[in-house]
Amino acid sequence: MPNSFPALRPSSGQPVTCFELAVTPAGAVASPQTLSEVEDWVPAKAPGTAAAALAAAGRYDPLDPESLHDKDIWYRAALGSFGEGDRTLSLDGLATIAEVYLDGALILQSGSMFEGHELPVHLKAQSRLDICFRALAPHLEAKGPRARWRPQLATSQGLRLVRTTLLGHMPGWCPEIHAVGPWREIALHETGQPTLSGLELLTNLGRDGKGYLTFSGQLEGWQGDVHLVCAGYRLVLEQVEPGRWVGTLEIPDVQPWMPHTHGEPHLHDVHLELGAMSIDLGRTGFRRIEVETGADGRGFGLTVNDVPVFCRGAVWTNADLLGLSGDKQTYRPLLEKAGLAGMNMLRIGGTMVYETRAFFELCDELGILVWQDLQFANYDYPVQDEAFAVLVKEEVRQQLTRLQGSPSLAVLCGGSEIYQQGAMMGLPESRWKGPLCEEILRAAAGAYRADVPYVANSPCGGALPFSPNEGVAHYYGVGAYLRPLEDARRADVRFAAECLAFSNIPEARTLEQHLPVNPGHDPRWKARIPRDRGAGWDFEDVRDHYLKSLYGIDPLALRYGDPDRYLDLSRAVTVDILEQTFAEWRRAQSTCRGALVWTFQDLLPGAGWGLIDALGRPKPVWHALRRAFQPLNVTLSDEGTNGLLAHIHNETPVARQLALSVTCLRDGMTPVVSGKRLFELAPHSSQDVAVTDLFGAFFDTTYAFRFGPPAHDVTVARLVDEGTGEVLSEAFHFPQGFDPARLPLDLQADLAQGEEADWLLTLTANRTARFVHLDVDGFLPSDNWFHIAPGAAKRIRLVAEVESDGTPAGTLRAVSSNSQISLRG
Structure with missing residues (x-):
């Protein structure tokens, strides 16, 4: 059957x-x-x-x-x-x-x-x-059709012949579990009850504001009328052939689904009524997702309900590598942290596993888009074998049937780095662009989720599929290829489906509890550093390169002489790189329409790729991205002799009355020049402001002209809600780069009980401090690893990670300081 x-x-x-x-x-x-x-x-x-x-x-x-x-x-x-x-x-x-x-x-x-x-x-x-x-093992050793290339990603070439996950088979990427x-x-x-199979449930948001819910399904074991019910509306379905029911329900003025950064992810219950019985079809959302390629036709970006969305987030690995759990209790803490960080997209890469419907239901609820790679990666798969091709088609049918009606599913992709592998082996396009991604998977995606754009492979587009200036890229210019930070602009990135892989160091508490060894001195430390199989370097080497090139510090000497300082500066440099790079890509003039960091979470405690460590705790870089991803934010870019440019973004669906203030400080504390502007920022819009326009006269904000010694060493921009006075976002620029000097931490800290179970920490600075970080066991701060400057109090919420009557206690430090402050509620 x-x-x-x-x-x-x-x-x-x-x-x-x-x-x-x-x-x-x-x-x-x-x-x-x-x-x-x-x-x-x-x-x-x-x-x-x-x-x-x-x-x-x-x-x-x-x-x-x-x-x-x-x-x-x-x-x-x-x-x-x-x-x-x-x-x-x-x-x-x-x-x-x-x-x-x-x-x-x-x-x-x-x-x-x-x-x-x-x-x-x-x-x-x-x-x-x-x-x-x-x-x-015997199946992995079996002989199949000859492959046109042999990737180094995994240990066995036989994995191309068996439909199983690559997790556990990629040394240097994940444990071999x-x-x-x-x-x-x-x-x-129980038998004898109605059974619904072959479900197709597509939603669309018309430009007339109507929601359209199209149903098709095979219903066995039922005689009588069938009603489709959603959002208070109902439709009698039509039986077009024995057991096959179809129909389209129209819902006027439906509340649409949007990514949480750009609106509300409204959801509506759907079910079939069969007399006194019903079949629950879950919840759905009404949205319209389209691909924009830009004025030159070479780009890639998404619009949701006609609103351009800058997609940002990370590549999902796995919530539980040991047990491969797929329940909401396992997913929720991680996905909530993704939403809290301002991420509006996660990509499930082709080297992982298909996640359950529960994963997508949470993303539906939280307003997080999902880029779904079908589970094919790197290999030359034998789809010329008819039995294998049939297996692939059935796999995709089942996976997409599970996801009927899920509005968070935003992109379907034929897999990861198949095209890139063939092209990098020097093969012509006719050899690596084959029927798997171009025909079989494309047809299946169109058949079962016609409302979702399809991308043949990641990366793809351009003369070479891995060129970042066309289509979809895997961008590692800043990162593995050791390019300067300016390369993020020079490369003309259009959409990075993965990028910015670094060996990101967890907070000290995680290391003390689960990896209490010196960095680089113990083989257990190096065993947790990600690497590409066969490469003579790892991603700690990448991070060390930027520590030296950006901060002028010899990582080897520092690691041997002061390992704790090495860890703190290594945390700081990845915070710096990610925050600066996303500020570059979010500029209105940037060609980039989205970027997903490799990866979201670690699989073992240590300095892995993840933004979240293996225990579910945010790493310092998570906080950097939380600032960079805010829907309402300000960033600064050094435009050389054109001065300093402020970029203000309002991705929310409402206009905002805002104030932008900019101050240049000498010795991190004395105002040299300042300015302020009031303005209204329209919904889903950005505005650029030349900083000198706020001053009313020339000032060398970037120290590009070098007329005498520098007049300042830090510029701070603040975006403030004009009505409430709340500081919405801050941006810093240090024209003289990183200063290794360490001064006393000149801050006042007040910790008081806030609403419900949270606490409020208010910080006031007399002197600028860089990379201020809190270590408060059991509490998640609303910001961490941040800069602070005089002129405005900084307020940080401390939220208990589990329900507790305990009071926060910990320390406050800064990379720019040689002292600390004790905190106690």
Whole structure:
């Protein structure tokens, strides 16, 4: 029978969660009939992985993982408590070469981690479910069609032949924890109830303000009228052929869905009414996403409901590498931090896994766009093999059927760096641009989510697919290729689907608890530094290059002589780079329409690529991006002899009455010149202001003319709400660069109880301090690793990370200071 997975019903199924697990030599146990000879079983759960179950039993160390691909792993569960009779068995995902047995009889063989199944079964009083996950290693060694190129990303070329994740197979990128087991839900459903399959649920926002909800689906087991209900409106669907129901519901003046940076992500419940029963279709949002290529036709950008959106965020890795959890409880803390940082897009790269519907439901709720790579990366996949092509089509059908109606899904992409790999090997375009991305995946995307733009591959566009000045780029000019910060403008980046990879150091608390070793002196430190396989350098070398080129400090001497100072300056330099680069890309004159940092979160505690560490704590660079990503913000750019330019952005849907003030300070404390301007900034608009226009006379703000010694060493710009006086955003410029001198921390700090469970820290500076940072255990500050200057108090909310009656206690330091302030509530 055709695979009807995934299917929806009026009532949810009974999950099969409790299993036992046994590890056996590959091929040693041929069938469940001889499992009675296996005695060593441990508890296991579904959804879950063998690695997580074995770790819980003390049989597996995630910090020193052993291979699970050279063994067979058996799962078994007693089904007596589910009653007798006919049922439908739903298997959401089995990683990866799986055999499913019911009462000893083989009922399914599956060869893809990304394919679900529904099977009719008959349960007896003592029924038992057995699943054998066969060793993957022999399949990775199998011979397939000859590849046109061999990437260095992963350890096995055989991964191109098997539909499984690359996670665990990329040394230097992530721990070698192998995905094995029932990683997605297993459930039993009652028979005899209506079943909806082949769901197509598309939304569109008309330019007339109407919302259009188009439904198509195959409904089995129901005779009678079918109503589609959404936002208080209902439609009687039409049966166009036996069991096939279609219709388009029109909703006048519907509240649209927008990314949270540009409006409200309004959602509306959708369900089918079948007499007294209903099938929940989740929540949807009405939006219209279109691609803009710019005046020259070479760019790439998104408009949502006709509003241009600068897409910023990061590349998602995984919320739980050990267990591959896909529930809202696991996702929510991380996704909320993405929204809190002002991110409006996350990209699921082709080297990861498909996330569950719960991930997208949270992104729908939080107003975060999702760029979804289909799970293909780097390899030359054998789609000329008809069986493989059929498997790919079914995989994409299932994944996109799961995401019907989800408004956060913003871009579908044929995968990661396939085109780049072939082009960098010197092959002509005719060899690396093939039917997988251009035909098979494009057709599937159009068939199941026609409301979502499709990108053939990431990167792509231009004479070479990796050129940043056309189409979609992976931009590492600033970063791995060690280019100066000016390259972010010179490269004419249009859209960076990944960029700015650095070895980002966590806060001291994470290192003290989970990696208490000296940087560079201990092999455990270096083992956590990301690297490209086969490269003679790692991403700590990249960070050290910028520490020396931007701050004039020898990283080796500093690391040996003062490792704590080395860590602080290393945190500071990545904060500096990311904040400056995004300020450059968000300028109104910039060609860049979006950029996603590589990556969102670490998979192990240490100085990984992530903006969030492996414990879920924001790193210093997260705070830098929180400032850079504000919908209402001001930045400064050094335009040389053209002076200093202030860039003001209002991405919100309402006009704002604002005041811009700029002050130049000598010795970080004495005003030399200042100015102020009041203005109204329209919704979804930007404005540039030459700083000298505020002064009314010439002043060498960038110290470009060098007429005598510099008159100032810092410029601070403040964007203030004219009505409330609230400082909305600050920007700093240091015309003489980084000053290694360390002065006393000349700040006054007042910590008082705020509303509800939060606390309010008010800082007043007598002298400018650079990279001020708080260490307050158990509390997340609204800002950290910031500069502060005289002239306005800075207010920081401290929010408890978990509900607690405790009071904050910690320290306040600055990279520019040799002293600290103790904080206590």
